[in-house]
Amino acid sequence: MISNKAKKQIDAWVAKYPEGHQSSAVMEALKIVQAENDNRLTSDTIQAVADYLAMPGIAAAEVATFYENYNHKPVGKHTIRFCHNISCMLNGSDELITHLENKLGVKTGEVTPDGLINVKKVECLGACVGAPMFQIGDQYYENLTADKIDEIVDGLK
Amino acid sequence: MADIEIEIDGNLVNAKAGEILIAVTDREGISVPRFCYHKKLSIAANCRMCLVDVEGAPKPQPACSTPIADGMKIHTQNEKAKASQKAVMEFLLINHPLDCPICDQGGECELQDVAMDYGSDVSRFTEGKRIVADSDIGALIQTDMTRCIHCTRCVRFGAEVAGIMEMGATGRGEDLKIEPFLEEGIQSELSGNMIDVCPVGALTSKPFRYELRSWQMNAVSNVARHDLVGSNIITQTYKGKVKRIVAKDNESINETWISDRDRFSYEGLSHENRLLAPQIKVEGTWKEVEWNVALDFATRGLANNVFNTHQTDKLGALASNTATLEEFHLLQKILRSVGSENIDHRLNVKDLDNAISLESSIKLAGLEGVDHALVIGSNLRLEQPMISHRLRKANLSGASIDVINAMAFDFNYRLNSENIISPNQTAAMLAGVLKSVLQNAQVEIPDYLVDIKVNDVATQLAEKLSQSDNSVIVLGEHIVNNPQAASIANLVSEIAQHTNSTTLNVSATANSMAANMTGFVPGKGGLDVNAMLAADLKAYILLDIYPQYDFHHSLQAVEALSNEDTFVISLNSFKDDAVAQYSDVLLPIASFYETSGSHVNVEGEVQSFAAAVNAPSDTKPAWKVLKVLADLLELPGFHYADSTQVTSEVMHQSHKQHVHGESIDVKVKRGVNVIWQKSPYAVDVLSRHATSLQATNIGQINSASMNKATAKKLEVAQDDEYLGVPVAINEAVANNCVFVNANHSTGVQS
Numbered sequence: 001m002i003s004n005k006a007k008k009q010i011d012a013w014v015a016k017y018p019e020g021h022q023s024s025a026v027m028e029a030l031k032i033v034q035a036e037n038d039n040r041l042t043s044d045t046i047q048a049v050a051d052y053l054a055m056p057g058i059a060a061a062e063v064a065t066f067y068e069n070y071n072h073k074p075v076g077k078h079t080i081r082f083c084h085n086i087s088c089m090l091n092g093s094d095e096l097i098t099h100l101e102n103k104l105g106v107k108t109g110e111v112t113p114d115g116l117i118n119v120k121k122v123e124c125l126g127a128c129v130g131a132p133m134f135q136i137g138d139q140y141y142e143n144l145t146a147d148k149i150d151e152i153v154d155g156l157k
Numbered sequence: 158m159a160d161i162e163i164e165i166d167g168n169l170v171n172a173k174a175g176e177i178l179i180a181v182t183d184r185e186g187i188s189v190p191r192f193c194y195h196k197k198l199s200i201a202a203n204c205r206m207c208l209v210d211v212e213g214a215p216k217p218q219p220a221c222s223t224p225i226a227d228g229m230k231i232h233t234q235n236e237k238a239k240a241s242q243k244a245v246m247e248f249l250l251i252n253h254p255l256d257c258p259i260c261d262q263g264g265e266c267e268l269q270d271v272a273m274d275y276g277s278d279v280s281r282f283t284e285g286k287r288i289v290a291d292s293d294i295g296a297l298i299q300t301d302m303t304r305c306i307h308c309t310r311c312v313r314f315g316a317e318v319a320g321i322m323e324m325g326a327t328g329r330g331e332d333l334k335i336e337p338f339l340e341e342g343i344q345s346e347l348s349g350n351m352i353d354v355c356p357v358g359a360l361t362s363k364p365f366r367y368e369l370r371s372w373q374m375n376a377v378s379n380v381a382r383h384d385l386v387g388s389n390i391i392t393q394t395y396k397g398k399v400k401r402i403v404a405k406d407n408e409s410i411n412e413t414w415i416s417d418r419d420r421f422s423y424e425g426l427s428h429e430n431r432l433l434a435p436q437i438k439v440e441g442t443w444k445e446v447e448w449n450v451a452l453d454f455a456t457r458g459l460a461n462n463v464f465n466t467h468q469t470d471k472l473g474a475l476a477s478n479t480a481t482l483e484e485f486h487l488l489q490k491i492l493r494s495v496g497s498e499n500i501d502h503r504l505n506v507k508d509l510d511n512a513i514s515l516e517s518s519i520k521l522a523g524l525e526g527v528d529h530a531l532v533i534g535s536n537l538r539l540e541q542p543m544i545s546h547r548l549r550k551a552n553l554s555g556a557s558i559d560v561i562n563a564m565a566f567d568f569n570y571r572l573n574s575e576n577i578i579s580p581n582q583t584a585a586m587l588a589g590v591l592k593s594v595l596q597n598a599q600v601e602i603p604d605y606l607v608d609i610k611v612n613d614v615a616t617q618l619a620e621k622l623s624q625s626d627n628s629v630i631v632l633g634e635h636i637v638n639n640p641q642a643a644s645i646a647n648l649v650s651e652i653a654q655h656t657n658s659t660t661l662n663v664s665a666t667a668n669s670m671a672a673n674m675t676g677f678v679p680g681k682g683g684l685d686v687n688a689m690l691a692a693d694l695k696a697y698i699l700l701d702i703y704p705q706y707d708f709h710h711s712l713q714a715v716e717a718l719s720n721e722d723t724f725v726i727s728l729n730s731f732k733d734d735a736v737a738q739y740s741d742v743l744l745p746i747a748s749f750y751e752t753s754g755s756h757v758n759v760e761g762e763v764q765s766f767a768a769a770v771n772a773p774s775d776t777k778p779a780w781k782v783l784k785v786l787a788d789l790l791e792l793p794g795f796h797y798a799d800s801t802q803v804t805s806e807v808m809h810q811s812h813k814q815h816v817h818g819e820s821i822d823v824k825v826k827r828g829v830n831v832i833w834q835k836s837p838y839a840v841d842v843l844s845r846h847a848t849s850l851q852a853t854n855i856g857q858i859n860s861a862s863m864n865k866a867t868a869k870k871l872e873v874a875q876d877d878e879y880l881g882v883p884v885a886i887n888e889a890v891a892n893n894c895v896f897v898n899a900n901h902s903t904g905v906q907s
Contacts, residue, residue, distance in 0.1 A: 043338065056316075058325030058338035065327040 001048035006032045010052065023055040026063050030070055039079075040071040068122050076111045076118040078156050081135040084121045087128035096132055097121065099146050103153060117156060161227040166234055172225055179207055179220040182233065189233055190242060190271045192249075192356045193308035194221035197413055198317055204249070204308050206271065208241035209233045217241040239275075246275040249306050252287045253357070260304065262358030265371040268306065289334055295342030296852035297349055297421060299366050305335050305359040311351040318414065319345040320549055320569025335359070344854050346542045346837065349420040353404055353413075364424055364849045365401045374400055377769040380756045381419035382479055382668050382749055383841060386521065386543040387758035388415045392423070392750050392769035399423040399750050399770055409522045410758065416542035417853070418837065418844055423750065425731075425846030426773075432732045432745040433774040443737065448775070452782075455742045456789045458724040462695040464495070470682075473499035473689040476700035477707055479841045480779065481754025482671035482763065483803040487783040487795075488700055489677050494792040498683025499694065502672040503665070504707045504714075507638045509685040513646040514673075519629050519659035520760045525550040527659075529625035530558045531618060533649070534583065534664075535633020536566040539837040539855065541663050544759070545569075548631075557625075559618055561586060563635060563832055564862060564896045565889035573621070576614055579891045581826035584641035587648040588823035589615030590622070594655050597623050605821050622656040631661045635832045638709065644821045663759060667841060670757035675807055690717040696724040698786075700779060701746065703842055704735045706835065715739060726786075728779050731842050746779040747772035749843050753800040754780065765804055829867060829893050831880070836900035851900075859900045860885040866892055 002010070009032045013025035029049045034041050041064050043057075050060035064070045071079075080100070084093050097108065100119055104112050111118040127133045130142025141152055161174045165187060172181045177200070182189045193204040202222040211218045212230035217237060232238050250272065257263045289302040309326060312335065316322040321344060323337050337343060343351075351360050374393040381388045381402075388411035393401045402423050404415040435451035436443045446454075463472045474492045476485060480502075489500050506512050519527075524547035537545040549570045552558050557573035563580050578586060592606045593616050611619075622628050630649050636642050646662075653660045672678070679685050684692055690713055697718065708714040718725055718739035727740040730748040737743070746752075751772045755765040772778055780800050787795040797803050838844045838856040850856050861879040868874060868886055870893075877884045882899050890896050 047338075056322035056325075056338075058322055058327075061327055061338045062325045066329045 001045060002033055002052060003036055006036055007052070010049075014053070023053045023059070026050075026053055026055065026060055027067070029053060030060065030064050034070060039075050040073065042072075068120070071120075073109060074111055074118075075120075076116050078117050078136050080117060080119045080153075081122045081125070082108070082119055083123070083125050083127070083131070083133055083135075085124040087124070087131040088133060091131045093132040096144055096146065096149060100149055100153070103150065117153070161225070163225050163227070163229040163231065165231045174226065175224050177221060178209070178218075178223040178225050178231065181225060182220060187233055189220050190246075190275060191221060192267060192271075192306060193310060195310055195313075195354055198310060198313040198354070201309050201313065204306065205245045206242065206249070208238065208245060210235050210237040210241075242275050243277070246272060247277060247281070250276060250280065251282050252303075253306060254286060254303050256304070260301070260358035261299070261361040261366060262304075262355075263370065266358060267356035287331060292336050292340075293342065294337050295348070295363075295854070296849045296856075297363055297417060298343060298352060299361045299363040301359055301361070302335060304357050306357055307333055307335060308356055309335070310354040310356065311335065311360060314351055314354050315345065318350070318546065319347045320546075321345050323348075324351070341854065346417055346539055346855055347414060347546070349417045350404065350414045362401060364421060369395055369400055377767065378405060379750055379769055380764045380766045381415065381422075382481075382756050383418045383422060383666075383844060384416070384541050384543070385663055385666055385670065385759040386411060386541060387756040387762065387764050388419050388543060389764075390415055390419060394770050397770050397773070399426055409520070410762070410764075411543050414543065414546065417850065417855075418542070418840075421850045422841075422844045422847045424849055425843040426748055426750065428731070428846035428848075430731050430846060431748075431773065431776075432729050432743060433776060434745060435775065436743040438741050443743075448777070451742055451744060452785060452789055455726045455744070455786065458726070458741055459696055459790070462722075462724040466695075468695055469496040470499070471693075471695035472497040472697070473684065473694045474501075474698045474700070475504060475686055475689070475702055476502045476672065476677060477504070477702050477841070478502055478665065478667035478669045478672065479749070479843075480668060480672070480700050481752065481800075482668070482675060482757060482807055483754050483780040483800045484700060484783065485668075485672045485677040486675040486803055486807045487780055487787070488698060489675055490794070491698070491783060491787050491790070491792060493680070494787070494794070495790070498680035499689050500677055500679055500683060501686040501689070502669065502677045504686050504702070505637065505709045506686075507709045508640075508642075509687055511640070511642045513632070513636060513642050513662070513664050515632055515646040515650055515660055515662040515664075517659075517661045517663075517759050517761075518653075519661050521547060521758070523659075524548055524629065524661070525554075527551045527625075527627050527629045528556050529621050529628035530556060530631060531622060531628070531658075532558065532560045532562075532631045533587070533633060533645070534562060534580070534635035534639065535631060536562075536564075536635075536834070537631065537633060537663075538567065538569060540634050540666065541759075544631075544661070544663060557621065559621060561618075563830070563891045563894045564887075574614070574617065576618075577889070577891045579894045580635065580639045580830040580832060581828070581893065583636070583639055584644045584648065584821075584823050585609065585825045586615060587645060587652065588821075590619045591648055591652050591655070593619035594623055594652055598655055600655065605823055609823060619652075619656075622652065622658055625656075625658075628656065628658040629661055630658050632664050634664055634666065634834060637664050638833065640826050640830070641822050644823060647819065647821050648823075661759065668756050670759060670761065671755065671763075674757055674761075674763075690714050693717075693720065694723060697726065699725060699727045699729075699736075699740075701729055701842065702727070702736070703729075703731070703733050704739075706839065706842075706845070709833075728782055730776070731846060744782055745774075745776040746782060747776050751776070752778035752780065754778075755804050763804070763808070765801065829870065829895060831895045831897060833880075833897045833899070836898050839900045857900065858898045859883065860898055862887040862890050862896045862898070863894065864888050864890050864892060867895060871895070 010029045013028040014022045017024040047057045050057040108119045133142040191207040193201045202219045207220040208217040210232040291300045311324045374395045379392045389405040389407040391405045434445045437454045552570040559574045561576045588609045589611045593611045704714045725740045726742045728744045728746045750769040836858045838850045861882040862885045
C-alpha cells in the first residue's frame with residue numbers, strides 16, 4: 001500500500017519529531033501517500049498510514065477529513081480549487097462556479113468524463129485582493145471573469 | 158497542594174489550589190450545566206455549556222477547564238453567566254432535532270434537562286437543520302447521530318479508558334461527524350459505557366431500543382457475577398423483568414464503568430431456553446410436576462440410592478462457579494450434614510492434584526498504583542475487563558508491564574516485554590526468575606533450582622520485580638490447566654515473597670472466591686470432581702451445571718452421570734440436552750438478578766445483593782430449594798428465614814482449605830500443549846443466552862490458534878477443525894501450543 005520510496009519520505013518526517021511521537025508526521029505522510037495513489041485517499045490508504053505511524057485509524061481519518069488538501073473522491077489530472085469565501089463570494093464566485101460547472105458539464109466534486117478536470121470549492125486561499133480567484137496546481141488565477149475562465153480551462157491539457 | 162479559599166456565588170468555599178472549578182462546584186452541590194465534562198475523562202472544553210463569570214476575567218470562563226486560584230470570585234448564576242449559558246444552549250439546539258418523544262434518551266437526557274433550565278421556549282432558528290446518516294456500529298449500541306452535539310465524550314472514552322480509539326470526529330465545521338472509522342463495528346469489551354457517557358440520545362442501548370421510559374422502571378442495586386470484580390450495577394426492572402443494566406459508581410470496585418458482559422447478559426433471562434417447571438423422569442420420559450412431587454421424588458431417590466444402603470460416601474455435589482455464596486454454603490452443608498465430603502466446584506480443572514491456590518494480596522483500587530506488573534497466562538482484557546482497565550491506568554501513569562503468555566494477545570497498553578512461550582516452559586521460566594531473584598538477594602538456592610539455567614529474559618524479569626517498590630504478579634486463567642500449575646503458583650508465591658511483590662490470582666473466575674470461602678471443595682476423605690466421576694457414585698446434587706461447557710472432561714462427565722444406577726438431582730436455570738439425558742429430577746432455579754445472595758470478589762470483598770425481580774414462572778431461588786431439600790431430608794440447622802441469615806452464618810465460620818501440594822516441579826515438559834478457554838461471552842450460561850452479546854465480534858470468537866509448525870505437526874491446515882473448532886494459523890502463538898477459544902460445546906478429552 002505504501003511504496004518503499006514513500007516510506008523513506010515519511011521516515012524523514014518522523015525523524016523530525018521526538019521518539020514516540022511519530023504520529024506528528026501524519027499530515028505529511030497522508031500527503032505523500034495521496035500523491036502516489038492517484039492523488040486521493042481511501043480508507044485503506046488512511047489505515048495504512050495509521051498503521052505505519054502506529055496510531056489508530058480513526059485518528060488519521062480525523063486529520064484526513066479535516067483538511068481540504070486531502071481528496072477522498074477520484075480527482076482529475078487538474079483540480080480547480082475555487083475559493084468561495086466571503087471576498088470571492090461578494091465578487092461573484094457563486095455565479096462563476098455555476099458557469100464553470102456548465103462549461104465542463106460536471107458538478108463540483110465530479111470529474112469530467114475524460115478524467116482531465118475536477119472542481120472543488122475551497123475555503124479562503126489568502127488572495128482576497130484578486131477576488132474572485134481559483135488555484136490550479138501551484139498557480140493562482142485572480143480577478144476571474146467568465147471569459148477568463150473559458151480561456152484558462154481551454155488551455156488545460 | 159495548599160488549601161485556598163474562593164468565593165462562589167457569594168459563599169466562601171475551601172478548595173485545593175489548582176483544582177478544576179467544576180470539580181469544586183460539583184462537590185459543593187452547586188449546579189453548573191455541562192455536556193462534555195466527565196469526571197473520568199480528559200477535559201475537552203468544547204461544549205461551552207459550563208461558562209461562568211469569573212471576576213476580573215473579561216469573558217465568561219468554562220468551569221471545566223478553569224483551575225482555581227486563591228481569592229477567586231466566581232458567579233455561576235449572575236446575569237453574565239446566565240446569558241452565556243443560555244446563548245450556548247440556543248447554539249447547541251440549532252442542529253439538535255426536536256424528536257424527544259421518539260428518542261430513547263427522553264426522560265434521562267442531559268440535554269433535555271439542561272434545555273428545561275436554560276433553553277428558550279421558542280426557537281429563533283428557521284433554517285434547515287442538518288441530518289447525519291447513522292452508522293451501524295454493532296449489536297450493542299444504537300446510533301442516532303443527528304442528535305449528536307459533538308461533546309466527544311465517546312471519543313475520549315475510547316481513546317482514554319477503553320484503550321482503543323474507535324469513535325472519532327471526522328470532517329469539520331458543519332460537516333463534523335462522530336463516527337467509527339472501521340465498518341466492522343465497535344470492538345471494545347467496555348463499549349457499553351459509551352451509552353452511559355453520551356449526554357444525548359445519539360448512542361443508546363440497542364437491545365433496549367424502544368422498550369420503556371426510564372421513569373417506568375424500578376432501579377435495584379445489584380452485583381454482576383460474571384467475573385472476579387463484582388462490578389456494582391443498577392438493574393432496571395419493569396413488571397418483573399430486567400429491562401436494562403447500567404453502571405453504579407463504586408470507586409473501589411468498578412469506578413463508573415462496567416464491562417459489556419455485565420451490562421448486556423441480562424438478555425439471557427428471557428431466553429426461550431429457560432427451565433421453568435420442575436420435572437421428573439419416570440421410566441425414561443420427562444414429566445412436568447408440582448414442586449412438592451419433584452422434591453419428594455428427589456428425596457426418595459437419595460434415600461433409595463444412598464441413605465437406605467448406608468452409602469453416604471457415594472453422594473456427590475458439584476456446583477458451577479456462578480452460584481452465590483449462600484448456595485455454595487447450603488449445598489456443602491447438606492453434604493457434610495449427611496456425612497459426605499464429595500464436594501467440588503473446580504469442574505474445568507484437568508488435574509486437581511495440580512490445582513492452584515494462591516491468595517491475592519492486593520486491592521482492586523491498589524492495582525492502579527503499582528509501578529510494575531508481571532502478568533502470567535492471561536488474556537486479561539477479555540477475562541477480567543475491569544482489572545485490565547486498572548492495570549492500564551497504572552501503565553499510563555508509568556508502570557511497566559511484563560507478560561508471559563502462550564500467545565501474543567491484544568493488550569491495550571504498552572508492554573515492557575511480551576514473552577511468548579509454550580505452557581510447558583512456564584514453570585522453568587519462573588524457576589529461572591526465582592533463581593535470579595535469590596541470587597540478587599544473596600539467599601541460598603534451594604535444591605530444585607540448582608540445575609536451572611537463568612536466561613536473559615528471566616534475569617530481566619527478576620531485576621524488574623526486585624527493583625520495583627510496588628509490583629504485582631498476576632496469575633491468569635491459562636495457568637489452571639498448565640501441567641505444572643501448582644508449581645507455578647508456588648514459584649509465584651516464592652518470587653513475590655522475595656521481591657516484596659503482591660499477587661493477584663485471577664485463575665478461577667466468577668464467584669469461585671465464594672466457593673473457596675464456604676469450603677466448597679472436598680474435605681478429608683472426600684473426592685474431587687474428577688475422582689467422583691471415576692468412582693461410580695450413586696447420587697449427585699448438581700447446581701446449575703452444563704457439562705459440555707463446564708467440565709474439562711466433558712464427555713466422561715456426561716457418561717459417568719448417565720450411569721443408570723446413578724440418581725442425579727439437577728438444579729438448573731436453563732434447559733440443556735445433556736442435563737436432561739443424565740438427570741432424574743430437574744429443579745428450575747432462579748438465574749442472575751432473580752435471587753438474593755452474595756458475590757465475593759478477588760480481594761475477598763463480600764457484596765450482598767437483593768433479588769431485582771421475582772424468580773419467573775415456577776422457578777425458585779436455589780438457596781430456598783436447597784433449604785427445603787435439607788428440611789425434607791430432616792437435617793438439623795437449616796432454619797433460615799432469608800438468605801442474609803445464611804450469609805451471616807458463612808461470615809461467622811472459618812473454612813480454610815489448602816488444596817495444593819508444596820512440591821515444585823520445574824522440568825520443561827514435552828509435547829503439544831492445548832490451552833482451552835471459553836470465549837469471553839461463553840463463560841456462563843446467562844452470557845451464552847444473551848443474543849446481542851453473542852452477535853458481537855468478541856461473542857463470535859471461536860478458533861483453535863496455532864503456528865505453522867504446530868499445525869504441520871498436528872497435520873491440520875487453516876479452517877480445518879481441531880477439537881471441534883476451526884483452525885486459525887497464527888504465528889503469534891508459541892511453538893507446540895494450541896490456543897483454543899471456543900464459544901460452543903467442547904469435545905475435549907485431553
